[in-house]
Amino acid sequence: MIVTLTANPSLDRTIELDGRLERGGVQRAGSTHAQPAGKGVNVSRAVAAAGSATLALLPGDTADPLVLGLDAASLPYRAMPIGASLRSNITLTEPDGTTTKINEPGPHLDADQQRELGGLVADAADGAAWLVLAGSLPPGVEADFYARLTATLRRELGGRCPKIAVDTSGAPLAALFDGGTGFGAAAVPTLLKPNADELAELVGGTTEAELEADPHRAVAAARELIGAGAEAVLATLGAAGAVLVTASGAWQGTHAPVTARSTVGAGDSSLAGFVLAESAGLPRPDCLRRAVAYGAAAASLPGSTIPTPSHTTEDAVRVVPLTGKDQP
Numbered sequence: 001m002i003v004t005l006t007a008n009p010s011l012d013r014t015i016e017l018d019g020r021l022e023r024g025g026v027q028r029a030g031s032t033h034a035q036p037a038g039k040g041v042n043v044s045r046a047v048a049a050a051g052s053a054t055l056a057l058l059p060g061d062t063a064d065p066l067v068l069g070l071d072a073a074s075l076p077y078r079a080m081p082i083g084a085s086l087r088s089n090i091t092l093t094e095p096d097g098t099t100t101k102i103n104e105p106g107p108h109l110d111a112d113q114q115r116e117l118g119g120l121v122a123d124a125a126d127g128a129a130w131l132v133l134a135g136s137l138p139p140g141v142e143a144d145f146y147a148r149l150t151a152t153l154r155r156e157l158g159g160r161c162p163k164i165a166v167d168t169s170g171a172p173l174a175a176l177f178d179g180g181t182g183f184g185a186a187a188v189p190t191l192l193k194p195n196a197d198e199l200a201e202l203v204g205g206t207t208e209a210e211l212e213a214d215p216h217r218a219v220a221a222a223r224e225l226i227g228a229g230a231e232a233v234l235a236t237l238g239a240a241g242a243v244l245v246t247a248s249g250a251w252q253g254t255h256a257p258v259t260a261r262s263t264v265g266a267g268d269s270s271l272a273g274f275v276l277a278e279s280a281g282l283p284r285p286d287c288l289r290r291a292v293a294y295g296a297a298a299a300s301l302p303g304s305t306i307p308t309p310s311h312t313t314e315d316a317v318r319v320v321p322l323t324g325k326d327q328p
């Protein structure tokens, strides 16, 4: 079972423009669609589409359009009522694949609601294979929420605690490694899935553009996180594919060029591909291969559409070891 938590889910609205975005002008949409989303929900959608067991955890009232969308999609979920509307994030796509995204802050969660959400996660995660903590934190939630949750689950669930993957940015990402929170290595997840921007911000001394241009630099940056206690780092590098780094090896995965339609959800799809492959017991390079195939497939699909296995082409992915010894 792959359990996901989306602390700040979104009903993603995509507006496909027939021409270039004109700032300050009035434009008619070519087409529009809405999808229940947010990073963890997207991971669960990909896992479910692959026929594997998943459960999406999120705040949200039963009548919220996002929750109704999960019902309509038959996605297994548990939603914690909050008495407030969830957010709606807007994506504007242009014919050349340029994507502009505007994310709302989301509804405020008070201390009781945060505790209840943590309890929901502890209950669902008990005995699961993976727990994916993904996305931004809504207003009212302290930046160390994921760090605290990770440390608490490990302490309370012991040997029944799943492997924990985190995909977030900014202060919640930094808090996983911040000794000041007092959780130490217990808060460091099994797997981190930063993009180049997040990785650059986390380790410092480099930029998103440098990491996307040079996979060796991305590996060096990811190694710092391995040194801090993570078992694996899957760093997604946009059109440059992804690198996977563990204590015993590093690999780069690149995909044959695809025509990008919307990059929204590409990172989430990569994470889903990795976790699906890892759960199936595949060797590390094949986990990376599936992650890159899922990311490329997502980028070639409109809006927040999440790929099914039939959208992916693993043969189009080239995986090469970069440093360290390869794994069996």
Ligand SMILES: O=P(O)(O)OC[C@@]1(O)O[C@H](CO)[C@@H](O)[C@@H]1O
Residues within 6 Å of the ligand: 008, 010, 012, 037, 038, 039, 042, 089, 103, 134, 135, 136, 137, 264, 265, 266, 267, 268, 304
């Ligand atoms: O504001 P966050 O939580 O960082 O990101 C939310 C979001 O941009 O992430 C997904 C794509 O990764 C979208 O479905 C969603 O709108």
